[in-house]
Amino acid sequence: MENKEYLIKRNGKEYEVVIGLEVHAQVLSESKLFSTSPTKFGAEPNTQVSLVDAAFPGMLPVINEFCIKQAIKTGIGLNAKINKKSIFDRKNYFYADLPQGYQISQFKNPIVGEGTVTLDMPNGEKKIGIERLHLEQDAGKSIHDIDPNNTLVDLNRSGVALMEIVSKPDLRSLEEVNSYIKKLRSIMRYLDTCDGNMQEGSLRADVNISVRKPGNKYGTRCEIKNLNSIKFIKQAINYEAKRQIEILESGGVIEQNTMLFNTFTGKTKPMRNKEEAHDYRYFPDPDLLPLEISEEEIKKIKSSIPLLPDELKNKFIENYKLSNYDASVLTADKQTSDFFNDSINSDPELKNYAKLVVNWITSELFSLLNKNNLKLSNSPVSSKNLAQLVKLISSNEISGKIAKDVLEEMFDSGKSAREIVDIKGLKQVTDHREIEKVIDLVISDNPKMVDDYLGGKDKLLGFFVGQAMKKTKGKANPKMLNEILLKKLQKEN
Secondary structure (H helix, E strand, O other): OOOOOOEEOOEEEEEEEEEEEEEEEEEOOOEEOOOOOOOOOOOOOOOOOOOOOOOOOOOOOOHHHHHHHHHHHHHHOOOEEOOOEOOOEEEEOOOOOOOOEEEEEOOOOOOOEEEEEEEEEEEEEEEEEEEEEEEEEEOOOOOOOOOOOOEEEEOOOOOEEEEEEEEEOEOHHHHHHHHHHHHHHHHHHHOOOOOOHHHHHEEEEEEEEEEEEOOOOOOOOEEEEEEOHHHHHHHHHHHHHHHHHHHHOOOOOOOOOOEEOOOOOEEEEEEOOOHHHHHHEEEEOHHHHHHHHOOHHHHHHOOOOOOOHHHHHHHHHHHHHHOOHHHHHHOOOHHHHHHHHHHOOOHHHHHHHHHHHHHHHHHHHHHHHEEEEEOOOOOOOOOHHHHHHHHHHHOOOOHHHHHHHHHHHHHHHOOOOOHHHHHOOOOOOOOHHHHHHHHHHHHHOOOOHHHHHHHHHHHHHHHHHHHHHHHOOOOOHHHHHHHHHHHHHHHHH
16 A cells, blocks of 8 residues: 655655664563673663673673564564574674674574564555564763763663564655654554663664655665654654755765754754664674574474464453444553453353443543643552443443543542442433433523523523523433433424
């Protein structure tokens, strides 16, 4: 499916933006790729560094088996080929925060080959090709803003395991990029292979961008390095695409550069000429044997994988007759899908009210969480208590209007819906005679309004409903009230 949402027009010409992403995802592991050093975020500088991480002479790397399995799990989640033989290479370049003078990575023989990620776009599904996933170690961190005269180096991240997920140049719009990153993050969170916290640096992206006239061959690409939020990724793409188009429109030529994005100015600027593979002088790391993975091991890992977002979405649609949109919202985040599952499975009857459960989670509860700057994992309202609230609504014990007040009190107090309804006497009035008495009283108190209504002012019906609700303190069953009221008014006619 071709997406033309991001065609840029200049001087009567159209330009298509071609985007590929290299996503660097930190492997969720308690220790680093080649050492036993911890990986806890926010530790004091240089407190999580072994002799291996600091590249002391004679120190040899030892592969962390758990990180290998995490990469394989991720590859399976990306519908990708798992390579039974892969090789770690030395990628040679110099940075002050790269103590070895090279990075251990994978080049010609990565652990994961080609795969696909399916995006749910407004105009249908779109498949984005995955070129490869390879493992590599992270560098340290250069700190420029502590000492005015010196750059300091923190090696806590040195040796941390990264999965670099390289997409094919299949992305064509900011919307697709947004959806792609969120989908990748969702898959890895379901798999528990990466926490996806961009603000902590555990998910970053390099963006490759080129522009072309639709149907022409790919243009010269530029790479924007190390973007750590979806907002900045979108801003960088937008600026860089327009920059390249302006150069072409003025008769210039795009130079293949590595770019940096300034988050304050919203502009890209050249960092260096784009390197090719030969510039890094890749060669197999002599300290590490080729990595060999058996078919049995792959099958074993595959059997441990839970339902992933796409599979779970289809299950929700099939089992609960949910719309594609509702199922997509629920499965975009594992915590949300787990909360929904726990809620709807707490009472067999709620299966018939799945849409109602979805609405109260994604609309009412999420609204309260956002208002209080809380995540679902910290919700004062448990999945069981929310299910109980929905059950009270579905059985007509309380109205939807009262339920909103009950939910707020549940949120503030931690009490269950049943407790609040019983203590405050909020149970819905469903007694036909009681509602009839209230309506008779409203009609007798407002003869002129009745005459006006019968004279054609139909909107006055809302007035009578409001008065009746006021007298019952909002506890009358709305459906019953409306039915009885209409019959009574017809009799008056």
